[in-house]
Amino acid sequence: MKSHVWRPLYVVIAIIAGLLLFREFYVPDTFGSGEYGFMYSYHNLENQEVWKNQPLKYQDTGKQKMHEYCGECHGDVVDIRTEDLHGIIPCENCHGPALEHPDEPELLVVNRERGVCLRCHTLLPYTTSERKRIPGINPNEHNVDEACVDCHDPHNPRLEDM
Amino acid sequence: MKRRDFLKNTIVAIAGASVPLSALEFIDPQEVLAANPDIHWAFLINTHTCVGCGFCVKACKTENDIPFEANVSRTWVERYVFTKDDRRYIDSPKAALYGFTDSKVDLGEHLGFKDIEPENVGKAFFVPKLCNHCEAPACTQVCPVGATYKTDDGIVLIDRSWCIGCGYCVMACPFGARFFHPVHNVVDKCTFCYHRITKDLETACVNACPFGARKMCNIRDINDPITKIILNDRVGVLKDEFGTKPQAFYIGLATEVR
Amino acid sequence: MVEHAMHVHGELWTVKELFVLPNEYVYWSIQIVMYPFMTGLVAGAFVLSSLYHVFGVKQLKEIARFSLVFSFALLPVAMMPLLLHLQQPLRGIHVMMTPHFTSAISAFGIVFMTYAFIVASELWFEYRRHFVVTSQSLAAKPDRSGIDNFRMLLFKTLTLGATDISPEAVEKDHKAVKRLAALGIPVACFLHGYAGFIFGSVKANALWMTPLMPVIFICSAVVSGIALCIFCYVVTMEIRKFMAKRKISRWAKDQNAPSLEELQSAEDQEIKIVSNYLLYFMIAAITLEILDLIFRGYTQVKSWDILREVIMERDFTKIFIMQYAIGNVLPFLLMVLPGRTVRRTTIATLLVMFGVFMMRWNVVIGGQAFSLSFSGFMHYHLPIVPRDWETFREGLGGALLVMATPFVLFWFLNKIFPAFLKEEEVH
Numbered sequence A: 001m002k003s004h005v006w007r008p009l010y011v012v013i014a015i016i017a018g019l020l021l022f023r024e025f026y027v028p029d030t031f032g033s034g035e036y037g038f039m040y041s042y043h044n045l046e047n048q049e050v051w052k053n054q055p056l057k058y059q060d061t062g063k064q065k066m067h068e069y070c071g072e073c074h075g076d077v078v079d080i081r082t083e084d085l086h087g088i089i090p091c092e093n094c095h096g097p098a099l100e101h102p103d104e105p106e107l108l109v110v111n112r113e114r115g116v117c118l119r120c121h122t123l124l125p126y127t128t129s130e131r132k133r134i135p136g137i138n139p140n141e142h143n144v145d146e147a148c149v150d151c152h153d154p155h156n157p158r159l160e161d162m
Numbered sequence B: 001m002k003r004r005d006f007l008k009n010t011i012v013a014i015a016g017a018s019v020p021l022s023a024l025e026f027i028d029p030q031e032v033l034a035a036n037p038d039i040h041w042a043f044l045i046n047t048h049t050c051v052g053c054g055f056c057v058k059a060c061k062t063e064n065d066i067p068f069e070a071n072v073s074r075t076w077v078e079r080y081v082f083t084k085d086d087r088r089y090i091d092s093p094k095a096a097l098y099g100f101t102d103s104k105v106d107l108g109e110h111l112g113f114k115d116i117e118p119e120n121v122g123k124a125f126f127v128p129k130l131c132n133h134c135e136a137p138a139c140t141q142v143c144p145v146g147a148t149y150k151t152d153d154g155i156v157l158i159d160r161s162w163c164i165g166c167g168y169c170v171m172a173c174p175f176g177a178r179f180f181h182p183v184h185n186v187v188d189k190c191t192f193c194y195h196r197i198t199k200d201l202e203t204a205c206v207n208a209c210p211f212g213a214r215k216m217c218n219i220r221d222i223n224d225p226i227t228k229i230i231l232n233d234r235v236g237v238l239k240d241e242f243g244t245k246p247q248a249f250y251i252g253l254a255t256e257v258r
Numbered sequence C: 001m002v003e004h005a006m007h008v009h010g011e012l013w014t015v016k017e018l019f020v021l022p023n024e025y026v027y028w029s030i031q032i033v034m035y036p037f038m039t040g041l042v043a044g045a046f047v048l049s050s051l052y053h054v055f056g057v058k059q060l061k062e063i064a065r066f067s068l069v070f071s072f073a074l075l076p077v078a079m080m081p082l083l084l085h086l087q088q089p090l091r092g093i094h095v096m097m098t099p100h101f102t103s104a105i106s107a108f109g110i111v112f113m114t115y116a117f118i119v120a121s122e123l124w125f126e127y128r129r130h131f132v133v134t135s136q137s138l139a140a141k142p143d144r145s146g147i148d149n150f151r152m153l154l155f156k157t158l159t160l161g162a163t164d165i166s167p168e169a170v171e172k173d174h175k176a177v178k179r180l181a182a183l184g185i186p187v188a189c190f191l192h193g194y195a196g197f198i199f200g201s202v203k204a205n206a207l208w209m210t211p212l213m214p215v216i217f218i219c220s221a222v223v224s225g226i227a228l229c230i231f232c233y234v235v236t237m238e239i240r241k242f243m244a245k246r247k248i249s250r251w252a253k254d255q256n257a258p259s260l261e262e263l264q265s266a267e268d269q270e271i272k273i274v275s276n277y278l279l280y281f282m283i284a285a286i287t288l289e290i291l292d293l294i295f296r297g298y299t300q301v302k303s304w305d306i307l308r309e310v311i312m313e314r315d316f317t318k319i320f321i322m323q324y325a326i327g328n329v330l331p332f333l334l335m336v337l338p339g340r341t342v343r344r345t346t347i348a349t350l351l352v353m354f355g356v357f358m359m360r361w362n363v364v365i366g367g368q369a370f371s372l373s374f375s376g377f378m379h380y381h382l383p384i385v386p387r388d389w390e391t392f393r394e395g396l397g398g399a400l401l402v403m404a405t406p407f408v409l410f411w412f413l414n415k416i417f418p419a420f421l422k423e424e425e426v427h
Helices: A004-026 A037-041 A047-052 A068-083 A091-095 A114-121 B003-018 B029-035 B055-063 B138-142 B168-172 B204-208 B225-232 C030-053 C058-085 C104-140 C146-158 C167-200 C212-246 C260-299 C304-314 C316-336 C342-364 C389-393 C396-416
Strands: A031-033 A042-044 B041-046 B075-083 B088-091 B121-130 B148-150 B156-158 B214-218 B248-251 C014-018 C376-380
Touching (some): A004 C104, A004 C167, A031 A037, A037 A042, A037 B148, A042 B148, A047 B156, A091 B055, B041 B121, B041 B225, B055 B204, B138 B148, B138 B168, B204 B214, B214 B225, C030 C058, C030 C212, C030 C342, C030 C396, C058 C104, C058 C212, C058 C260, C104 C167, C146 C396, C167 C212, C212 C260, C212 C342, C260 C304, C260 C316, C304 C316, C304 C376, C316 C342
Parallel strands (some): B041 B248
Antiparallel strands (some): A031 A042, B041 B214, B075 B088, B075 B121, B148 B156, C014 C376
């Protein structure tokens, strides 16, 4: 007569087999490792494409390629500002991401809040940082209730041209 | 046997077949360049030119859909202020999403804001931070399900459809780069804007920086000017002691920056 | 700049002080305190039951069977805090589907399953005769009710068709139990040791990273497991004594039911032996913990400045008063001072469990009390009144749920595996 001692083992084997079968259907075939081996790169290889296909929001190439995207239509404005101090600031920092502009949105809303300017022009007494080269004001004292752009031209901030 | 060879052999012996040899070749970047001519992304941050405007944080949050009102960020800027009476103050209000528009330093919810006399300010500077996309990332090593991983071109990504949200990788990261995405409820972190760099565009933060404090390069391209800086200048990395081999290099790194 | 409240995970119960990195929060909260605590109880209860089966400590006969059933009741509860803590609990199965074995957590699926199989098989061998006898006596019953039919079917299934209860077959069961118990000890230790490894291997965390962590976790696991078994054993024995006195339920009709005196002497005997084992493991656990602390203080590496402030100042009460004084020294004295009674031992076991819980708290929460920048602190505020699902599961409610579950499970399991059968009734 067969020994009954092995019966729990049969149950265990059945459960494991069931799990493995379930795994067969559940786990995508694309699981694998890349160049960095199992330790660092075990994953669903298709996921990389998901990240590659995220939508672009900032379209302009910044100052690296001299505002290629924005310059196509707004060349005159780009020309003014690249010569000037604020030429180093990408258009989309203040105008917002272009997204699909000019199709969608048709019009970009410009942020005219003081906060945009204060990012660089708050007076911080840090002589060991590049901040020392940027003119700064105390936001609690300098024309508190007015927008910066009421007096200063953000595209040409030179004080003598005001 | 040279010390380097000895170290290398030891590591190989320990890691066995699970680690490809190419992952161990990172002691001398020059040597790697010759052996591996493809793509490997690296980041260069110049702490001297950063002024703490926070445009990078804003651009990152916009580009990658991290809600502005959520107090987490894929990249952030830290302010370090050392006073002449030998005190050290550090803050990063809202991850510097709106820059540093106050000379008072944020000390947290209990202690409020610290006003520092301008005459008392000694050394002060800004340090941008982001995921270091380490060569031996502790975070991908500890993921129990293979939801976070290193791509062949050196980027550490997270599979949002597979992450179980255990938070082990968040704990394992020595740099605090990881957090839970408030909408997707899975772990999130900087991707070096993978959708941009793979289309020959620069990352949102590099693009937004008016001062050139952030740069990116393919460290295998020896003719890239940024690669040249990393290879030839004296650059440092954060928290070298953890052995994760960060791929974000810093110019002007102070020891107090951790 | 109108901002709507959008809480990120961890923000609700974390208060930051000085400089903490923007993404840092107490991500591992109460459920991760409960996790090693509950697995510790599982492992400890099993080790206690194995003392009888493997090492033949005869006096532990009765408590051994009890701890085996209880450790089975605790098993699902070791997994529960992990599931409650996951941000994507429905994906918990991924740990078994695509295990990434370089992660300590991925071992969970394998080790946990192995352990569960061992305990379940051991229980089966232990109770097989009981299953057979019960199903046969139910089958012989002339007028079966619906419940009787269900029970008969259940017990018949549980026999797995092995109905041979001849002395030879039962002897085989005994042998199998002994083998499985022996195999179970290393697996139980591994189950808990790797829980320690999960923490000890996090190199980014200055408090957690020590190779001592798994060993400390195993020792304190055994301590808490034995303490819980003693406590539950005393409670159930007291209930049975009460019932024997008043002649309730079994004692009303069954002539063979143990008498009050038998129960009393059995209880005294068992508690005496088991509490000695508790003492040995406590000494080992405390020694290792203190060694770790002294070593950190003596070597004073970079992290010591901030660790010292956390350990010696901010968490002083939690570590030195609640964990060491109330949770270790006091119960130790209660047990070693002359004239030890069952009552004193029972109080000591409660304090011991509290001490082990505080140790888990101080490791898990304490390890997140300081920033990775070493320049700031985080305070954890346990959510008491739940506002939503998240504050329930990661708050007091979730913790109490986890604590209550094993007792509910034990109540059900006890119907199938009666923990207090007399020897001749089992085999």
